[in-house]
Amino acid sequence: MKRNEKTPVRLWAVGFWLLVWQAAGMALGRLWTGGHLLLATPLSVVMRLGELAVTAEFWQAVGWSSVRIFGGFLLASLLAAALAVPAARYRWVRELLGPPVAAVKAVPVASFIILALVWLDSGSLSCFIAGMMVFPPVYLGVMEGIRSADGQLLEMAAVFRVPPLRQLRWIYLPAVLPRFRTAASLGLGLCWKAGVAAEVIGLPAGSVGERLYTAKIYFQTPDLFAWTVVIVAVSVLFERVLLKLVDHLAGKAGR
Amino acid sequence: MELRAERICKAYGGVPVLQNVTFTAGPGVTCLMGPSGRGKTTLLRILMGLEQADSGRVVLPAGCRWGAVFQEDRLLERLDARENLRFVLGGAYREDAASGLLEQLGLGDVGAKPAGAFSGGMKRRLALARALLAPADLLALDEPLTGLDEGARAASVACIRRWGAGKTVLLVTHMPSDAEALDAAVVQLDDAAPER
Numbered sequence: 001m002k003r004n005e006k007t008p009v010r011l012w013a014v015g016f017w018l019l020v021w022q023a024a025g026m027a028l029g030r031l032w033t034g035g036h037l038l039l040a041t042p043l044s045v046v047m048r049l050g051e052l053a054v055t056a057e058f059w060q061a062v063g064w065s066s067v068r069i070f071g072g073f074l075l076a077s078l079l080a081a082a083l084a085v086p087a088a089r090y091r092w093v094r095e096l097l098g099p100p101v102a103a104v105k106a107v108p109v110a111s112f113i114i115l116a117l118v119w120l121d122s123g124s125l126s127c128f129i130a131g132m133m134v135f136p137p138v139y140l141g142v143m144e145g146i147r148s149a150d151g152q153l154l155e156m157a158a159v160f161r162v163p164p165l166r167q168l169r170w171i172y173l174p175a176v177l178p179r180f181r182t183a184a185s186l187g188l189g190l191c192w193k194a195g196v197a198a199e200v201i202g203l204p205a206g207s208v209g210e211r212l213y214t215a216k217i218y219f220q221t222p223d224l225f226a227w228t229v230v231i232v233a234v235s236v237l238f239e240r241v242l243l244k245l246v247d248h249l250a251g252k253a254g255r
Numbered sequence: 256m257e258l259r260a261e262r263i264c265k266a267y268g269g270v271p272v273l274q275n276v277t278f279t280a281g282p283g284v285t286c287l288m289g290p291s292g293r294g295k296t297t298l299l300r301i302l303m304g305l306e307q308a309d310s311g312r313v314v315l316p317a318g319c320r321w322g323a324v325f326q327e328d329r330l331l332e333r334l335d336a337r338e339n340l341r342f343v344l345g346g347a348y349r350e351d352a353a354s355g356l357l358e359q360l361g362l363g364d365v366g367a368k369p370a371g372a373f374s375g376g377m378k379r380r381l382a383l384a385r386a387l388l389a390p391a392d393l394l395a396l397d398e399p400l401t402g403l404d405e406g407a408r409a410a411s412v413a414c415i416r417r418w419g420a421g422k423t424v425l426l427v428t429h430m431p432s433d434a435e436a437l438d439a440a441v442v443q444l445d446d447a448a449p450e451r
Contacts, residue, residue: 156329
């Protein structure tokens with residue numbers, strides 16, 4: 001048996017668990033009049049999602065959170081990549097940045113959210129937290145990528161005096177992009193989870209996190225599930241688009 | 256352009272590889288010959304400034320440019336032959352010159368095939384083409400003819416003669432016939448302290 005073989009998600013398995021979910025929701029509803037508050041059925045979630053999707057507030061909330069979370073991702077990725085360049089070159093930069101990167105990786109995200117609320121307004125919170133989540137994997141991935149660039153090719157380029165930009169394009173980028181892809185995929189998933197968690201705690205007006213919290217307060221279980229589905233869908237969509245873009249660049253750089 | 260190596264010494268882990276190597280090379284081909292392990296590659300690397308000698312010095316005019324065939328091919332394997340040449344030559348790339356040299360080296364029909372799909376001999380010839388086309392004053396050719404059949408070897412020797420003309424060419428080879436074919440001066444790196 002092959003180890004680490006990724007098991008594909010099969011439609012029949014998804015259908016099976018949706019049926020289990022539907023049956024459990026219906027059973028709870030029959031057993032107890034408030035049962036539907038504990039577990040909304042998939043059908044009620046889809047119907048609620050349909051109702052939400054035609055309102056302007058829904059798209060505003062999705063847009064508000066997406067801009068901040070993806071903005072945090074982009075800013076942190078740029079900063080991480082910019083710092084990874086000197087870190088790959090100079091040991092003292094790696095040593096200097098080692099403790100904060102280790103701290104960001106080790107400290108629970110909830111602690112960071114509470115701390116950040118002391119320093120920042122709730123509107124900037126999800127951006128900051130998303131950035132904190134994405135910085136370590138992107139920094140480490142890009143640094144490893146740079147350090148893994150083929151030393152013999154770099155030496156050849158130095159002898160022939162190939163300009164740095166051409167070396168970047170043809171030697172460094174093919175080494176860095178696969179690692180950046182893995183790091184970005186991991187980071188984007190993390191930053192959506194942490195970003196929405198930050199919104200639920202910080203409650204910035206008009207955010208997805210605020211909607212999620214409101215749904216919980218008022219026992220609007222179908223809303224709670226519907227917003228969760230939206231968060232997963234938006235996260236997957238951003239990841240797909242970003243990875244397509246990186247694959248396109250990697251194809252061009254490595255060709 | 257004249258290159259002078261003066262009493263170059265180099266040891267690895269206390270084992271001497273080069274001992275008091277002294278020679279002068281001017282325009283034309285100078286062959287560095289000697290048994291395996293006598294430091295021919297190390298000497299080329301020291302001359303190009305890629306390694307430091309333990310003692311001795313290399314005298315070169317300021318601003319001189321090197322072209323090289325390394326012991327390994329060092330090609331960008333996903334790029335085709337012309338793209339590999341463009342990587343090194345940039346704006347100095349000339350299609351007619353590149354096509355002419357590739358044709359002479361038997362690589363005229365490789366098209367857009369990536370260098371990674373080339374045979375060992377083809378990669379070696381492409382690495383040689385890259386060095387010969389580079390705007391260089393000095394060429395360090397580390398066994399550029401290794402793995403080539405008789406015909407490709409003769410073609411490569413002819414190209415070194417033609418495209419290396421006017422440049423200072425240092426050629427590492429095991430074959431005395433290569434030195435003869437190139438009318439080359441010979442620096443013998445053997446057990447005796449080399450001096451020339």
